[in-house]
Amino acid sequence: MTPHLLVIGAGPNQLPAIRLARQKGYRVTVTDFDPEAVGFAEADHHGVISTRDADGTVAFAQRVHEQRPIHGVMTLASESALAVAAVAEALGLPGISVESAWLATHKVDRQRAFREAEVPAPHFRSASALEDGLTAARALGWPVVVKPVDSAGSRGVQLVQDEHQLEAAVAEIRGVSDRAEYLVEEYLEGSEHSIEGVVLDGQIYWAAISDRNYDNKHRHPPYFLEDGDTLPSLVSDAVAASMQQVASQAVRALGIQWGPVKGDLIVTDRGPLVLEMAARLSGDYFCYETIPLHNGINLLDIVMDMAVGQTVPADRLRATSTRGVALRYVWPEPGIVTAIHGVEDARAQEGIHFVRLEPRWQGLAPGDRLQPATSMGERVMSVMAWGKDREEAVRRAERAVATIRIETRGVS
Template structure:
């Protein structure tokens, strides 16, 4: 009998996961609050419900189940909603992250507390309650600090504040900017650790961690978008030495297990500072930005999303399936047009014709208003490519980005 998978979220970046589940023979029930969510047209059934409110999600799925539906698994992809996945799994008796793990994965302060207890290397951190406290910490520590909401998503409200920099924002503005992006009004600060930043993505199966996903993150626009921290894609395989990469992977796996992930996926934000790996954050879900759905398979040959779907349905993949088969070059860059109203979009087809380009996705249109880039959802498009080496992939993708001209006025 065909298994039924509930997909929490049906946004643009969740579409590949829905498509893969259908290819694997699952009956997909997608849930999203947006009645026009793009993923709905690829799913077998759609349910209108809030992906970020567990009780409302369960209530909406209960109505679906009352008509004869019975799920075999639940998951989310490119949506930071493990707490909703956990609630749905708990209600229907499915295999997924526990409510405790989901709570840790969506509360950065609780997450850091757990990592500290488990001996996981992390940056110095502290919850703060006022702009005055933030100012005092800047004076006391005399270092670059990151201030951010305890419980937000997509880099919203995350700021890098360089102590005594000429363009340093006022502590009052920084504190309020972060606080307003927190649903619970909580703010924290942590040390900004210099060094290469890495995205990891892997699985924990029967207590053992596997980390096939490993990408160097690209922060070339730190100054352009300061004090906001906006990532501009990344590239893989990593430039890091094999020994350092292995240390990062091992730490990523330890962090996932420390959060309580026993049978599922884990996405890590890592940094190598003075030769030592640290965990910045860890998510108990599939990543956005097409990392798990496109970049990892292109880079390694691992069917990452397919394995995640099977885990959600209670299956146990073999270690061989989770082990990279090769290391091809992959690169990704985003489009950041100037602020204003879009008057023309040119060069898209030219970009698609460049060697190795696999994806050119434009997320704006003529007449749309482009706001200042203050978080990851502000990106207006993405370009991705594959080559035999990482360096060649980066070269091709950056060439394609230069072809695309999104003109604003």
């Protein structure tokens, strides 16, 4: 029987999952709140439903399932673990519990779960009103980091230095989150990293640890702007083992016993601390291009087979190569675009895996307006390079970025 896969989300970030499923011969149904979602045209069937509407997604999945049984449900780069888990539970498909999905999505409850399980993580407080946030910030000590409880891709995340900035940050959070509650965390200095893997047959397998590049971290304060990542990591074997240990503690604290797990960590003078742990595959190319290019492990392919109930041998999670990989972003100055140079020259350079305009900037041309970036999801272009080692990959990526010139003029 041809596997039938439901993919939650049908935007540009989910296209790799939709296309891979079609390549594998799967039947694909997708959902998205956007009636013009690009993935609709590439799927067999679709429904216009918010990726955060778990009840609506379940009702839709049940109707589809009655006509053509669904064998698996998953997402990619979408904060919709709750909808995925609810469908899996309703239809008896492989997945995690709704409770674990909630903990992996709700930033405050996740931190509470970490604290209860003694997972090394930043000190935090929760808040709802502005005054709650002020009390939390005073207790933690300025500056603090504030985050919406339910966003991804750094949207709404800000470094807050004082009471005036906190008021502005809370007002912005109200615009990106439907929930009154928000997270207030201590601000930490240290190297930041991504870690991703799967829970297979009850065992946690970590596919890779990367070094997140924050050379442009404070380019547009108070926002944090990541500038890609690099593999292999520079951390020692001992630190890497410690990072895997605390990341595994986080997975267990959330009760995740199956499927994808994706974390963000910071290494401080207190050791590795867990910033985030999600029950989904990552976006920004990491799980389906960066890691495979680095060591041959394709987490998207693995999780897709797991989702439809296929047996996945553990040896698919063993590295088959070691290669340096560097992802870097292009951050033009805000303003009106006047000229674009060097894109094809950058693509032609040795070791360049790709040079791509990001989805929201497809068709970028002179006359378009670039606003100051407020999250990593607003970068204009991405460059990925490989090399025989980390250093060569970084040189190639940064040379390609330097070749690309997106000229702008300011707006008075």
